[in-house]
Amino acid sequence: MSAKALFSKFTSLTDKRDPKKSTHILAEVMFISVCAILCGADDWNGIRLFAEHKEGWLRKHLTLPGGIPVAVTFNRIFATLDPEEFRKIFIQWIRDVLSGLELSDSKIVALDGKTVKGSAWNKGKDAIHMLNAWCTEAGLSLGQYKVDEKSNEITAIPELLKLLELSGSLVTIDAMGCQKKIATAILKKEADYLLAVKGNQKKLYGEVTRLFDQYWQDNLEDAPDHYFAEQEGKEHGRMEHRRCWVINDVTEDSNAASWRAKTIAAIQLDSSKKGKGKTLIRYFICSCQLSAAEVLQATRKHWLIENQLHWVLDVAFDEDRCRTREGFAAENLAVARQVTLNLLKLDTTVKAGIKNKRKTCGWNEDYMMQVLKLVDL
Template sequence: MEFETLKIQIEEFQSSSTMTMRVAGNETRIRILKKILKLFEGVSDTRVQGRVTYRLNEIILMLFLATLAGSESCLGTQDFWRSNTRLYKRLFNKDAVPSHDTFRRILGLIRPDEFNALLVNILTDSDAAIRKALKLPSPTKKIVSVDGKQLRGTGRKADTEEEIRDLQILNVYDQDSETCLFSEAIESKTNEIPHAQDILSRMNLRDTVVTFDAMHMQTKTVGIIADGKGDYVGGLKGNQGKASEFAKALFTQENLEKLKAIDGCFHMTSEISHNQLEQRSFYLYPLTSSEKKGLFSDWKKAHALVCMAKSMVHNITGKRTDEVRYYLTSLKDIGDAAHCIRSHWNIENGLHWNLDTVFHEDSMALSDRNAAHNQDLLNKACLSLYKRLGDLMGGKEKISKRRLRNIFGWNFNDAMSRTLTLMDPATFAKSVEIIPKKSK
């Protein structure tokens, strides 16, 4: 398997070694915070500089740390800093904490593209530092997933009954780092397509597999990925017309049995999840030369069709549910294709679900769409840090993101110290202690 994410590598590392992270002291914490404060100067400030009380980078750091500690609103950010006056005075050299209106107004002024790029750079440097300290190789191939998310609660306007649609965010998610590389606001679900094509055309896709649902299974999108030297796995549904009909007619029970007997055309996984047995059977059908030149001639680099037959049996009720999905891919290995198909759901389960259940984004009290977008970016950055901290701290024990967020709220100084260590490569390298486990 060429796709080894950092999470998988850390789990393998912890099976043979024990890693501890020393908690950063007060002086180290302040030093790292001021370093991050300096990094946040990279976000443009459109305000008239002679009339501002709080610098933009100061407000961003206040919002970031409050979000880490559990704040879910601008009012919560105000309350957090009023409860941490000692840290506030030492870090910002001020007495008065900004009002919640100030936090909301600044969130509405920040350019999301600049803000996201800066946060992604910080997280990328952190992952590189972890790999270097633990002597972990970079993955041979990466998986990038494309999908959109709706920010429920943003579709409203103050003091009016005017109907406003909820804000849609298109996410491009790196499965290795579990980080959103791009998060762009779009006006409607269908507008995902041109936005995704624009983002993919700007990315380096070499040694990368792009996964997406049927909405993005467009010949232009596939062409952009192929021209960028990347691979793809995309869903096939009715909107692909003849290609989808061909797949449905192809994967009959008789043909599935034939493919099952051919080496390299069948792969199966089984697991117990959500109190039910889930079994997935993957069948790969390599397209013939005539099919590539005929029906699939417009799909660049198309190599095979994949059928995933999923069967779920509830452990208590015995109820059985069956599901069949079809995919078009440029990949040649059935194991790789199956892994990419499964990995695509991480953008739903690992990103979107956590944003709703841990950060409660559906209850976000921000009607300003730009402010809501920027708060969403803060949530995603904090979620990536929670995940990495949980991977490193947990060992064999899985620490849920909700539990980690509670830990931040209950013991902020200690949790913040560990997180800040992750965000400063030099400090992380010095704080890590590795002890090989004794073989039995």
């Protein structure tokens, strides 16, 4: 499924401008913006400069009745564009993309939030916070939802879940998302959950910690099997050792059972750097039966959303320094970045990081066409 299919959906976007005063076609402005971001533009002036330098190429695919839009026009259009419509188009497009990929039946979908820090630079407003969904197996963004300024991720998560196709997936969320309403919403989507448990759920946390304290007291020796697993590795200059224990026989009268949990897990992380070490124990509940090795794998994969999405948006797209704020512009621009990130992730013809792939698109028109898959237009 190419960008061509996505761009065809742009024509269905609602244009809120006065048609008598509009000289630029909305779908064409969106096309130009995505292409510009793909080629390294990070702000409205960058998008305009791309369009000016690529006007000849753009005219092969677009009509451009008003010529090349100025920077404030790009800003104004993104500020007035309905973010819900744009988000739904993105989610529909990537759903079609995933249907053409060979993924396992139990893919992991990680949910986590990211603040676009630069969006707080003026007008005394807080920076926007985007809740993102990431398919760890495909390495693709599945969708996003802006967290309301007067709310938090707890209210945004169910709204994003409604939009996603999750059947057969394992949805992983940190402790903030450990809410019965969220767990129920995931199960209703015919998916399973793996939720981190902390003190914000006092009864559940107390029960889980007591169960493992008793388990460790009764099982002094650990041997690798279904109920115990361990990993060693090196991360960011730290030596790390992870140990995981699971309990699958959740009793019907327990608090965990009221969450419809079938597995509870504990992971101990021992890390050391420059001679200094620390130990951390984290607890989880899961709605399906998992072995200790499977829990370790799932919790490790959850953090790919930080390394492959959030970090890349900051380093390769300079998202944290983007000062766009007017109207819905910041939210819509965040979605546009994830459109281009997915396009670059889907292309495997160039072995390079996302930042250098963007540069290659700007330097090499043939490669840009390859990424966009517009060669047949």
